[in-house]
Amino acid sequence: MIIAISPGKVILLGEHGVVYGKPCISVAISLKVAVNVEEYFEYTVNGQPLDEKKHTYIKKAIETIWDGNPLALTTFSQIPSAGGLGSSAAITTASVAALLALKDAFNKEEVARKSFEVEYEVQNGASPNDTSACSYGGGILTWAKEMPGALWDITRNGRTWHIYAVDVPDMTIVIGNTGIKSKTPLLLKKIRKCVDHSSFGAELLEEMEQIVVEGKRALQQRDFVRLGELMNENQRILHTLGASSKEIDRLLTVALKAGAYGAKLTGAGGGGSMIALTDEPERIAEAIRKKRGRAYVVTVDKEGVKILK
Numbered sequence: 001m002i003i004a005i006s007p008g009k010v011i012l013l014g015e016h017g018v019v020y021g022k023p024c025i026s027v028a029i030s031l032k033v034a035v036n037v038e039e040y041f042e043y044t045v046n047g048q049p050l051d052e053k054k055h056t057y058i059k060k061a062i063e064t065i066w067d068g069n070p071l072a073l074t075t076f077s078q079i080p081s082a083g084g085l086g087s088s089a090a091i092t093t094a095s096v097a098a099l100l101a102l103k104d105a106f107n108k109e110e111v112a113r114k115s116f117e118v119e120y121e122v123q124n125g126a127s128p129n130d131t132s133a134c135s136y137g138g139g140i141l142t143w144a145k146e147m148p149g150a151l152w153d154i155t156r157n158g159r160t161w162h163i164y165a166v167d168v169p170d171m172t173i174v175i176g177n178t179g180i181k182s183k184t185p186l187l188l189k190k191i192r193k194c195v196d197h198s199s200f201g202a203e204l205l206e207e208m209e210q211i212v213v214e215g216k217r218a219l220q221q222r223d224f225v226r227l228g229e230l231m232n233e234n235q236r237i238l239h240t241l242g243a244s245s246k247e248i249d250r251l252l253t254v255a256l257k258a259g260a261y262g263a264k265l266t267g268a269g270g271g272g273s274m275i276a277l278t279d280e281p282e283r284i285a286e287a288i289r290k291k292r293g294r295a296y297v298v299t300v301d302k303e304g305v306k307i308l309k
């Protein structure tokens with residue numbers, strides 16, 4: 001029996017742009033997914049027969065990696081599903097890690113590569129950001145720009161993304177989940193329309209690139225005031241591109257009013273979650289709960305995906 005554990009992730013700056021090779025900074029978070037795998041006489045997930053519709057990511061992970069006997073998988077998740085917090089990436093990463101470990105082939109880079117393949121196939125498009133963030137842990141920068149010191153590079157459909165480790169301080173992030181499902185493939189399509197059919201969309205992505213580059217500096221200098229301002233600017237761009245929603249906007253407003261340094265949607269948007277940067281997490285979480293948001297106070301997970309022996 002193998003148990004794999006993967007963190008979820010939040011994107012601090014740069015979602016959507018990263019699909020087009022723009023930079024994006026993410027951190028793995030303390031909300032996690034566990035997957036337990038053992039050989040069995042048929043394929044099951046949580047005691048039910050493996051179902052292509054219900055267990056899409058797990059099914060694709062098995063197809064991509066496993067050629068042995070049938071398996072029983074059991075999953076446990078602390079991450080709200082379709083919440084913009086990498087729940088699909090984490091379930092994929094944990095499943096892939098467990099399957100690779102069964103073959104004695106577990107390492108974080110291989111987990112990141114195979115998990116991206118799975119996510120890309122299921123979602124019909126994605127960047128390797130989420131799966132690399134969940135695999136590596138801590139902070140990462142995903143960018144088409146090549147610089148020295150990449151952890152790994154991933155190429156798909158003629159685009160190469162380089163994944164870099166980013167040193168992030170111990171910080172507390174407040175997540176406000178709207179309770180409304182964020183449909184990543186739908187949002188990806190919506191943003192693609194805007195980017196492919198208007199030069200304005202492409203210009204917004206250029207602006208976002210500058211914000212992420214400056215955000216990386218602010219993060220390294222522990223300058224939360226500037227980082228917060230950049231998160232707010234990033235949110236304005238995501239809103240203009242059509243990735244925000246009334247429910248997200250409502251939670252952003254209360255978080256900022258309650259004194260957050262900055263706040264923005266995280267992940268694909270259109271529902272899902274927002275994040276707030278603050279050193280008064282309980283105060284912001286309370287303000288979010290008063291507006292009927294589900295609030296989570298999370299820290300940065302430094303370990304990434306791991307196998308429990």
Ligand code: PMV
Nearest residue numbers: 015016084086126127267268
């Ligand atoms: O909402 P999530 O957790 O699936 O995150 C999506 C992040 C995007 O940048 C919008 C897409 C991607 O694959 O990078």
